[in-house]
Amino acid sequence: MFEKTFYKKLLKNSFNIPLRVKFWDGSVKEYGDGDPQITLIFNRKIPVKSVLTNSSIALGEAYMNGDIEIKGSIEDLICAAYQKKSSFLENGKKFIKYMPKFSHSVKSSVKDIQHHYDIGNNFYELWLDKTMTYSSAYFEHPGDSLYQAQLNKVDYILRKLDPKPGRTFLDIGCGWGTLMLRAAKKYNLKVAGITLSREQYNYVEEQIKKDGLQDQAKVELKDYRNIGKNEQYDYVTSIGMFEHVGKKNLGEYCQLLSQYLKPNGRALINGVTRQQGGATNGWIDKWIFPGGYVPGLTEMLNHIIGNGMQIYDLESCRRQYQWTLEAWDHNFRKHLPEIKKMFDEKFIRMWDLYLQSCAGGFKAGNIDDFQFLLFKGPSGYDLPMTRDYMYDHNK
Template identity: 35%
Template sequence: MTIGEALEILFQGDDLDFSFEAYDGSSLGPSDASIRVCLRNERGLSYIMSAPGDLGFARAYVTGDLVIEGAHPGDPYDALILLMERTRLRAPSVAETLKVVRALGFSHLLPPPPPPQESLPRWRRALEHLRHSKARDAEVIHHHYDVSNRFYELVLGPSMTYTCAVFPKADSTLEEAQTEKYDLVCRKLDLQPGQRLLDIGCGWGGMARHAAKNYGVTVIGATLSEQQALWAQEAIAREGLSDVAEVRFSDYRDITETGFDAISSIGLTEHIGVQNYASYFAFIRDHLKVGGRMLNHCITRPDNRARAMAGQFIDRYVFPDGELTGSGRIITAVQDAGLEVQHEENLRVHYAMTLRDWNRNLRENWDEAVAEVGVGTARVWGLYMAGSRIGFERNNIQLHHVLATKTAPDGSIDFPLRPTWGS
């Protein structure tokens, strides 16, 4: 049995819009297809057979053992859509499975060493480290964010903002949309000159610099990525904001200052672990002054029932230990911490548009990106961003803003009768 014949068993009999070619000379699908999936060697077959699903596919793709011809590795979105929509697999019987495995070789069930970009499996990480301890959180942030500041400049653009943008118009540029995102957060927090803002999980300091420059506030930002902190500190100095803005290479839990007028958390909640929501929002409550506001910006699931853990590819290659849950669970945790939820908003479609533009940047800067981080890591990013874009487009994942206040014990609050921040 050839590899092509084995694969044919899994399809439901529909004509394919792409072709498959294997190193043993077998093929499947039309020879003139615009998209060709090429399995180049036995190691790729072993990756796929030993870890069926997204992890095995990712391993083979990242190493170059599986190639999608007709799709740019910096933006394989169209190919992924085609493969997802036109590939309907059926579950083979036990007899068929044994027949395929016997024909292709039981040795392929033994996994080859994973690509160097892959993190340890979750159970190994749990044994070696206490998950979401300060040391473990610092390690996983380093895995994802300390890739290369130059690489992030190529992908994210001048804003150096690695969170969902807010597009004021459908044809707005990515830079316009990232500026609008920061400004929307500032407006929701009702920042006023002379106030104090804490930005936890501050990244490269985009929120800190925008708030200090445009709203006259004093800002402390905290990030667990040393490379982010160094880049942010240089940008703050370059823009003449050193007297009003500071970014620390620090765990947010080590911030000792209190009495902040506002706290922003943009893209941090995904990393802290659902079981830590209580202490996380308690920290925010305890560091706000009475009457202060909190804005939490977080990727979410479309319901509150699904398991919080990410899929294997995301967990092993992108966000180790990352967890997502529904906005309802986040709102519950905010309320249980004693904060009053004032407003929530879903920006799901905006994140799909943001990822579209990041993929475009990676495609346009592909050669330099590969020179900076290597082709395997660049492939990881192209695949992850294109796949995430599809997830947001299809409502498999969402992005929510939750705005809350530290309301006075007697219920008094300085909050408008209706939202004043606009769209």
């Protein structure tokens, strides 16, 4: 009886859409006005203590294990919770008494990154597009495919840098290499990429050989802190990377970013950020991205400016990431027969929850995705005066 009373109180003020809840004893309770859009089913009791310890871990694991079922859109349910100010998600600090600890040493960072990215290239190939780009796409038109939108994003980032042929380019956290190889082939830059993922490293190595770029491109299995004090580049990018470095290392990350830039060099960093301030999510930290930390926008700005760089342009791509995640989840579900041959039901439920809940977070504005165009120097004098050049597809 205590558990049901607790959950009734918890759920009463947690969503801004009509919701039906079916409890473990078969009783049903409806919340909100109008016909319920989503049904939340408790197949088993979820211990109250675990929710009070960390609500995201407790409820996320309950879904993974089949103790909770959701009939309807998980994305809409998560969005509705974040948009409700009295929700346990929006007001979650009162429900978090435990958070996992991460050292973010070079050794532990290798382990954290490989936990996520070394699941297998064949898994990611099923639901990413053929560019193998694992960050927000850029949908210039409503009819853009995911593939086209990822090409849009890569070209948009490179146009923002306004690169000149023959200069040097570094991609920190290069993923499967699409951005760095595009920079080499389209802009004739001498490019380097680093990653901690063995799977990504092998993939990029293969692409470099396939494209005959051995004299123009290199990839290294290396931490961003170990690039070398004397290595400097005209252009540096880091896409979907700074969320992995941890709160304590953000200052060092920006200091090294500045160090790796030549005088008057330019950088574009892009990552998940929060306008409301930095945050972690216990369930995502435990199961998806160990050591992840989403920095606050002002937190990032302070680190950037405090390390000798200035901001030329700042753009929110929040809705772009929402659309990207929806496309990924669509592909994920489309390829469930193949994925079921690779992984068990718990893994599949975990990834579906991850993709949809992140889409819901972006949709609600709980998380954002910013592109920071930076320069190192007193003026950024060699960048165009207006943003028109960024949209010039002939460049």
